[in-house]
Amino acid sequence: MSLTVDGFAPQRTVPLRGKGGTRQRGDKGVSRLPRARTRPRPRPAALKWQDLRLPVLGRLWATAWLPSVLVAGCLVALMYLVQTSGVATTGYDIQHLQTERDDWQLRNEQLRLELAKRRSLTWIEAEATTRLGMVRPDPTALTYVKVSR
Amino acid sequence: MAVQHTLRSPARTVHAGQHTPHRSPTRAVHAGQVRMALICALFVGCGLVLVWRLYTFQVLDTTRYQQLADNERHAQIPIIPSRGALLDTNGNPLAVSVRYDSVYVLGSLVGGAEKADKLAAMLGPVLGMPAADVRAAIDPASGRPVVLRSSVPSAVAEQVQQLALPGVYLDKEPVRQYPEGSLAAQMLGFVGHDFTGLAGLELSYEPELAGTPGVIDTEKDTAGQEIALGRRLLTPPRQGSDLVLTIDRYVQRVAERLLNQAVVTNKASGGLILVMEPRTGNILAAANNPTYNLTADEIYNPQRQDLYRAKIITDQYEPGSTLKTIAMSAALDSGLVTPGTTMNDTGVAVVAGSVIHNWNGAANGTSSMTDILIHSSNVGMTWVSSTLGADRLYEYLARYGFGQPTGLRLPGEVAGTVRTNHDPGWTRVDQATNAYGQGIAVTPVQLLQAVAVFANDGQLVRPRLVRAIRGPDGDQDVPPEVERQVISPKTAHTMLQMLVAVHEQPDLKAYRVPGYHIAAKTGTADTPTNVGYNTALTIGSLVALFPAEAPRFVVLIRLDGPERLYGGLVAAPVLKDLAQELLSYYRVPPSP
Numbered sequence A: 001m002s003l004t005v006d007g008f009a010p011q012r013t014v015p016l017r018g019k020g021g022t023r024q025r026g027d028k029g030v031s032r033l034p035r036a037r038t039r040p041r042p043r044p045a046a047l048k049w050q051d052l053r054l055p056v057l058g059r060l061w062a063t064a065w066l067p068s069v070l071v072a073g074c075l076v077a078l079m080y081l082v083q084t085s086g087v088a089t090t091g092y093d094i095q096h097l098q099t100e101r102d103d104w105q106l107r108n109e110q111l112r113l114e115l116a117k118r119r120s121l122t123w124i125e126a127e128a129t130t131r132l133g134m135v136r137p138d139p140t141a142l143t144y145v146k147v148s149r
Numbered sequence B: 001m002a003v004q005h006t007l008r009s010p011a012r013t014v015h016a017g018q019h020t021p022h023r024s025p026t027r028a029v030h031a032g033q034v035r036m037a038l039i040c041a042l043f044v045g046c047g048l049v050l051v052w053r054l055y056t057f058q059v060l061d062t063t064r065y066q067q068l069a070d071n072e073r074h075a076q077i078p079i080i081p082s083r084g085a086l087l088d089t090n091g092n093p094l095a096v097s098v099r100y101d102s103v104y105v106l107g108s109l110v111g112g113a114e115k116a117d118k119l120a121a122m123l124g125p126v127l128g129m130p131a132a133d134v135r136a137a138i139d140p141a142s143g144r145p146v147v148l149r150s151s152v153p154s155a156v157a158e159q160v161q162q163l164a165l166p167g168v169y170l171d172k173e174p175v176r177q178y179p180e181g182s183l184a185a186q187m188l189g190f191v192g193h194d195f196t197g198l199a200g201l202e203l204s205y206e207p208e209l210a211g212t213p214g215v216i217d218t219e220k221d222t223a224g225q226e227i228a229l230g231r232r233l234l235t236p237p238r239q240g241s242d243l244v245l246t247i248d249r250y251v252q253r254v255a256e257r258l259l260n261q262a263v264v265t266n267k268a269s270g271g272l273i274l275v276m277e278p279r280t281g282n283i284l285a286a287a288n289n290p291t292y293n294l295t296a297d298e299i300y301n302p303q304r305q306d307l308y309r310a311k312i313i314t315d316q317y318e319p320g321s322t323l324k325t326i327a328m329s330a331a332l333d334s335g336l337v338t339p340g341t342t343m344n345d346t347g348v349a350v351v352a353g354s355v356i357h358n359w360n361g362a363a364n365g366t367s368s369m370t371d372i373l374i375h376s377s378n379v380g381m382t383w384v385s386s387t388l389g390a391d392r393l394y395e396y397l398a399r400y401g402f403g404q405p406t407g408l409r410l411p412g413e414v415a416g417t418v419r420t421n422h423d424p425g426w427t428r429v430d431q432a433t434n435a436y437g438q439g440i441a442v443t444p445v446q447l448l449q450a451v452a453v454f455a456n457d458g459q460l461v462r463p464r465l466v467r468a469i470r471g472p473d474g475d476q477d478v479p480p481e482v483e484r485q486v487i488s489p490k491t492a493h494t495m496l497q498m499l500v501a502v503h504e505q506p507d508l509k510a511y512r513v514p515g516y517h518i519a520a521k522t523g524t525a526d527t528p529t530n531v532g533y534n535t536a537l538t539i540g541s542l543v544a545l546f547p548a549e550a551p552r553f554v555v556l557i558r559l560d561g562p563e564r565l566y567g568g569l570v571a572a573p574v575l576k577d578l579a580q581e582l583l584s585y586y587r588v589p590p591s592p
Helices: A056-118 A121-131 B025-060 B062-073 B113-127 B131-137 B154-163 B200-204 B206-210 B249-265 B302-308 B320-333 B369-375 B378-388 B390-399 B428-435 B444-455 B489-503 B506-511 B572-585
Strands: A013-015 A022-024 B074-079 B093-106 B145-152 B168-177 B214-219 B232-235 B242-245 B270-277 B282-289 B342-345 B348-351 B354-357 B365-368 B459-461 B466-471 B474-477 B482-485 B519-529 B532-546 B553-560
Touching: A056 B093, A056 B154, A056 B168, A121 B249, B025 B062, B062 B074, B093 B113, B093 B154, B113 B131, B113 B145, B113 B154, B131 B145, B145 B154, B145 B168, B154 B168, B200 B206, B249 B270, B249 B282, B249 B553, B249 B572, B270 B444, B270 B572, B320 B369, B320 B378, B320 B390, B320 B428, B320 B444, B320 B489, B320 B519, B320 B532, B342 B369, B342 B378, B348 B378, B348 B428, B354 B378, B354 B428, B365 B369, B369 B378, B369 B489, B378 B390, B378 B428, B390 B428, B444 B459, B444 B489, B444 B532, B444 B553, B489 B506, B489 B519, B489 B532, B506 B572, B519 B572, B532 B572, B553 B572
Parallel strands: none
Antiparallel strands: A013 A022, B074 B214, B093 B145, B093 B168, B214 B232, B242 B466, B270 B282, B270 B553, B342 B365, B348 B354, B459 B482, B466 B474, B519 B532, B532 B553
16 A cells, blocks of 8 residues: 655655555654564465466456456346336336226227117117118017928 | 545645744644544544434334325225126116216316317317307316216217317216116116115115225326336226126017006006016016106106106005905815805995995806906905905915015015904904905015916916126026915916906907917906095006916006006006017917
8 A cells, every 4th residue: 555645755665565565654653653573464375367377267257357247247237227127118018008908998888888779679669660661560460380290 | 545635724835924833744644634533523423313314214213204105105096896787688788887988177277268268169079069168167267177078988088188188187987878778767776976776776786786896006106107116906896797687678668668558548647567477487577657767867856756666566556356366266275165166246245344346336146256257256255255264365365475575676675565364453344355455455576476376386486587697706596486385286277267267258358369368367446545445546457377378477567547447448458469579579389
């Protein structure tokens, strides 16, 4: 880690052991602190893509894991967004279709009623007598004929 | 990671000519760190406050805020079930519910008087109304919706929707429609504005017809629309069941036509015709006059409440001589008389000091039991009732179902009035008069049910108006119900033969139906008043069963207050026409 304070440029950078970066002499609290007497714990060596002992995928992972995770996260978020948006759109489509279905059902009901009215005896009789000029038959005109089997 | 702090404190600004005190870099760094700590503390404090508020919102006041949020977006959309239809026995609709759009206008949303004028000019032709009428209905200052037109066909509703006029909107409402017009109005009944039954079958079968409403428990957006991804809990409605009636629309129409003609011809105040299938108890037709108009905009008129009763079960009347068939069958079934048993009809009988005359004052001389029915002799029936005895007479009347409701599921059924020898006020005169249908009150359905016993080998079958209920759970048949054996099959057949003789007497020759035997009995009952009987105001009636060999139909024809007083004169012609129509419609072959 490098700490820079305005107006106090680092005079010398002392490399520290391990992967901790550099420390400046002017650092507050660093220069005043007594040097640690305990021996720092050895850290495991980080994977490097140049390490030829690793397989190809391993080398790739060692180098690109952070971007990969970010890209994957973005993809997941995007997919979720697309899916959510799709579901919402479909939901509104369903609502619209339901309304349309209701309208057609309503029209169907009204047409059925119209059909029933056209099939009613009142309408048929009125049409037969007024428009077609028909007359009511004489009930006594019915004759039954006995047929021997 | 590199963090850069730029210190720009005024203490560090050096002005020209000003003495600058020496400050060590270490102290300056220390001041910056203090400030940083304060800022951090401020942020942490703010964060803590936020966390605390979050805690109170999310944990402590969860219920309250959840309730507020729910109220904000929660919506319960009721699903109104469609009311069941009333169908005739062949499935033809007599009463159905159809949804129609109603066109409303909300004056305050129209946008002023000028826009209201334009709106009226555009909407008037679409609705088929004069623009002036539409304009008159719109009050631009009013915040209350006004119905411009109800029951608008869907094609018109679509045109209104396409106009997209501000303040005009549509609302779907169910409307009860009667494709056959006012056919069987008193049986069907009608519904009120809240779509609940108010009379007739619509009232008595309300639970079956109405169904159960459902609800959609959902969330709405700011526009009041349902949120597609929101919570949605559907409680489906239970649709109303259809009633398949026993009424045949053709028979009903014929009965109504003949009744209306008879009422006019005989200058009667009203009347009724009942047609029933004796074997099943199916009522094929129940015509009433006067009745009401089901197709009127406003069906109910509070001043004419008598019209809305199903008079076939709510109004009792003295049946007159048609009841002689019942008393005679009781005497035959008891084995006390046979059709050939004779008595001397002197034209007058004295019972407990009261004088009883025949209807025409005639003395018929030696008369068989068949003659008593043919001449409709009151004196003869007085003899029969005295032979029968009070206990047997009233026991048979009870077995025939008089004095008890028939159970026909229509609102307001009465039991009729039978004063027996065990009731206070009863006298021996009652026993005599009851035998010929005076001093006893019955409903038309009771009489029809009793007479049908002759066609059913002596069994009493309960009349019915509904033969099946078609609901969401499937069809449920209403089977015919045999109540009890009233008389023996032999007595029933004997009665049919005696009644054929009655109908084929010379006086009624003009009213025979060629090729068919009809069993019938006419009746004329004086109208009871507070001071005795009004002999000038009668009820002329007739009961008939045909074809007599195996009756398919039992009929009651009644005319109230006819100009020609007697049942034989006013009802017999109607019977002839009705029988001819029924026999040809059902293709009943002639009697052998």
